[in-house]
Amino acid sequence: MDEDTLIATVFAPLATDAGADGLGDDAASFAGGAGDIVVTCDALAAGVHFFPDDPPAAIAAKSLRVNLSDLAAKGAEPFAYLLALALPADCRGDWAREFAAGLAADQARYGVTLLGGDTLRASPGGGATITVTAFGRTGGGATVRRRAARPGHRIVVTGTVGDAALGLQARLAAPYAIDASHAEALDRAYLWPDPPVAAWRVVREFASAAMDVSDGLIGDLAKMCRAAGAGAELDLSAVPLSAAVRAAVAADPSAFDRAVTGGDDYQILATMPDGQVAGYVAAIEALGFTATPVGTIRSGEPRVTLLRDGHAAEVLDGRFQHF
């Protein structure tokens, strides 16, 4: 399929906003309006962020969701995205159609629309690279920043932690002892991240600081500490785990380390005064997600102190990335 046909038949139907001009122009436009426009750009490369034989719809969904997750963590309502799609020369038209079907489903799910972008031949020898730029609005409110975390504020994380990381381990043929039903749940978490995108409004209402957990809970909390110039205590016994991850940890305790340091969670890590926690948790639950307090921001050096059952287990400085 040539590029013009690909754009006209596969991608133009996703470009429902007038500002996209049916993908028939060099650039798209949207009204500026009150408040901030929040923008984020995350790219995924075949063989690095996904397996080349993953379902195209799942690759599309992940490409979009990792960006919408960032917007939600900034308290911004997503409304549109741009897509730069670098495809190998041998890419089949079916692949592009299935990829676009994944985008279409997510457009309906999240209320966003394709504004424009680029299709290009991938660098010879390499696989597909998918770059999404996503746009949100704060609607007059402030953008929630990770550096705004304040000592004394509680740390709350949505969803469960570690599912995707253990799902990836299982894919890499180094599985922990995981039964079939749990393996399927973990694989699904890796392939189809489900960030609480709708939580953008709750984050904006309750959170002092927030970021999405994409590079591992502990590593990302350390990044928040660095940005805020503060420390954090993380209560490992409070970290929310799914039934599948709990089963893996029961069979092999080292799976816990993987769960709290591995990437691809796409949950929201937020801080807020203690008095806001109950309201935040209830509002997140009203959206069909969960949220769990897991620690406290402390003054001092940007270090993460790990607590287990109230006792300090380990201290990690701000440059910590993985066990």
Add this chain to the structure above:
Amino acid sequence: MDEDTLIATVFAPLATDAGADGLGDDAASFAGGAGDIVVTCDALAAGVHFFPDDPPAAIAAKSLRVNLSDLAAKGAEPFAYLLALALPADCRGDWAREFAAGLAADQARYGVTLLGGDTLRASPGGGATITVTAFGRTGGGATVRRRAARPGHRIVVTGTVGDAALGLQARLAAPYAIDASHAEALDRAYLWPDPPVAAWRVVREFASAAMDVSDGLIGDLAKMCRAAGAGAELDLSAVPLSAAVRAAVAADPSAFDRAVTGGDDYQILATMPDGQVAGYVAAIEALGFTATPVGTIRSGEPRVTLLRDGHAAEVLDGRFQHF
């Protein structure tokens, strides 16, 4: 160089706007404000859009300029960009520093700033892929669209046509007879495109429709015809050529076909009522660029009729891409 160090030492100095938050957050923000925000996203892949051993600063400049060219053609003032940089595992730190130096020079030249983006490992086996998303503002004016071309309106192109295409031919070791000084000029046109970015204000004031010439003058004019549902007459004898291209054409007339169909010109193709042409040309010249009338939009089928010395030379339909 690890990713955190690369961002903190090489790219953060380019992120001078407060909304970029020093590249220390998941997302950037900017004020919406009056009028349209215009966005465009073009990506370049090693071995496809540039040679892997091109100077990193030139690759950086091309990555940015191909996007700023699109904004100028929409009558939008550029102000910021996002960068997603996929680098092979063996990429040297020096490469990234020279790349960033190219961006820094262009930031000063064009008045734009890095807002954010992503750095990632390129797909194994492939080379670098560079995706830029650029942002402009219309400041309350309308976005200039390619589909707004109207029958009777004159067609005007900035600069000269074909230099980069012949420069690429010379690089591919299939040179036309070109002497050394001309070869250098053509090579420079390929490596360092010089779109008339500052012309955004003139385009907005005078043009009824506009687009940048990136895929070849004739092919892009055909695209404008398709978008507008109109035909066009292009006077080949009026097409502005540089001294280097004229010399190549004198030595081998087939170089002319290459010049008017080859890509990478990054000039602005605009339409306007005949009475606006003199003012447009003068305003473009006042910015230090040139502009030349080359034809007329006609009612009817979206075809490009090529004229030479007033006589129809050939008729090409809207799907035309190359000779």
